[in-house]
Amino acid sequence: MRRPRQPDVVLILTDQQTADAMSATGNPYLRTPAMDALAAAGTRYPNAYCAQPLCTPSRASLMTGRLPSTVGVTGNTGGPEDPLLGRLFTEAGYDCGYGGKWHLPELDLPEGRGFRRIHPAGGDDAGLARAAAEFVRAPRERPFLLVASFLEPHGICEWARGQDPRTGPLPAPPPTAELPPLPANFPVAPYEAALPRLAERAQPHTHPTAAWREDDWRRYRHAYYALVERVDRHIGQLLKALEGRDRETVVVFSSDHGDGAGAHRWNQKWALYEECVRVPLVVTGPGVAAGAVDERLVAAGLDLIPTLCDLAGLTAPQGLSPGLPGLPGLPGRSLRSPEEHASVVVETRWEIPGFNNALGRMVRSGRHKYVCYAWGDHREQLFDLTADPGELVNLAVDARHAPLLDRFRGLLAEHCAAVADPFARFVPRATQ
CATH class of the missing domain: 3.30.1120.10 (Arylsulfatase, C-terminal domain)
Known part of the structure; x- marks a missing residue:
């Protein structure tokens, strides 16, 4: 049900961004002024975890509010029967737009998912930023929900294979002395689980790192951070379009999952290392504390829908059974709830x-x-x-x-x- 003066809502997603790949976290090896501006305007959650470190399962959780195994989407094939987010906001009277990567499992948003497509998938993050800016500037009588789903820094997958990212080639790396250093947890630890390493060896196309030397990993980290900076510039274009109305707009920034970024000599996702499973999460908007850091545990896939509904003043439609505060019938909870996850x-x-x-x-x-x-x-x-x-x-x-x-x-x-x-x-x- 709609309430008076409901805010506009913008959900910004990047792809494969680990939580600490922001200068706002104290990382000195990249500059992310747009992400930092969001962190300064809102609350950052450093202990936010994705539902599964893989694109489609994680996105299925974000769009349904349930775990991937619960909705039967545990790989990059298949999609959830009811991507709930768009339907909830459409039924509440919101104008719902979606741009960029969908991947549930179609890369492009199909019909009947509660959103209208404002820009296709395919790697044109610059075009997505322009389309998203046009969407938020368009005159309308009802509130809007916009999901801007950017591709980068997912291009690190192509870069590791010696290919150009879909958003375009990266400049040549600087001299070795100017590359980011290896992370403190670069070595493979004693008593490490065998399964991820066996999977790594079985997928040399995905993990082309067996013969990499230390400098190769440092170049990997430099390229990864460069792709984060690239998507940050596009996010900045969208935020510029919100100037003047940002205090009345809920903006949530996150990613579907992280990347090993060289920790444990790991590239890509899948493994349950912190770098792969912990994601950036920043919330801004009316009533949200500015410049704050909230250390609570967050199940990003489960908590997103309850949080957005809470901030937008939505109540659950009929047909969902009673449940936790925020949105009945779902296992997650709003980040404004005083009851935090114990695990x-x-x-x-x-x-x-x-x-x-x-x-x-x-x-x-x-x-x-x-x-x-x-x-x-x-x-x-x-x-x-x-x-x-x-x-x-x-x-x-x-x-x-x-x-x-x-x-x-x-x-x-x-x-x-x-x-x-x-x-x-x-x-x-x-x-x-």
């Missing part, structure tokens, strides 16, 4: 011929993070992210942490039972 879960799956049950789950609660893969050596990982933010010390192999390990096994088992997650059969039983 968040991230899923992953590799679709590789011959790799059966190439699955994993991650649970973050408090300062600790638990990772469980379905099979392989050292399939359980346990980290203290406060003492070890680079995930280099696997506490799961130390008997002194057995009670903590059992606690996280229990958390994952409870989650799987609550959502009928078939991963339940791979969760080890508590030993104590």
